[in-house]
Amino acid sequence: MKLVHTARHPAEAHLVKGMLEAEGIRASVLGDQLYGAYGELPVLPTVWVLDNALAAHADGLVVDFLRGGAARRHGHDRWTCTHCGENLEGQFTDCWKCGATRPSTSQSART
């Protein structure tokens, strides 16, 4: 196993894992159950690639993903959660803060 990403919160870790698995790379999230368990000591969830040979490729995918590369490829714009007002990257389909689902058509231009 190789560490490819330290996430800021469990939802991000699972998004990265899902992205990697969509690319055919088996990944695992560790530490998401411990998130916040130690009070002042932040325990951040980490994403691991099971096949070390794919770690370098996975690294590139994660960097691209976090920079919004996936969003650009899919033509998604940033969106604002209608429930809590959080501003989110286009690749997120759910609000990581409150869990609300992205409104499906509000961002689409209608002609």
Ligand SMILES: [Zn+2]
């Ligand atoms: Zn929200």
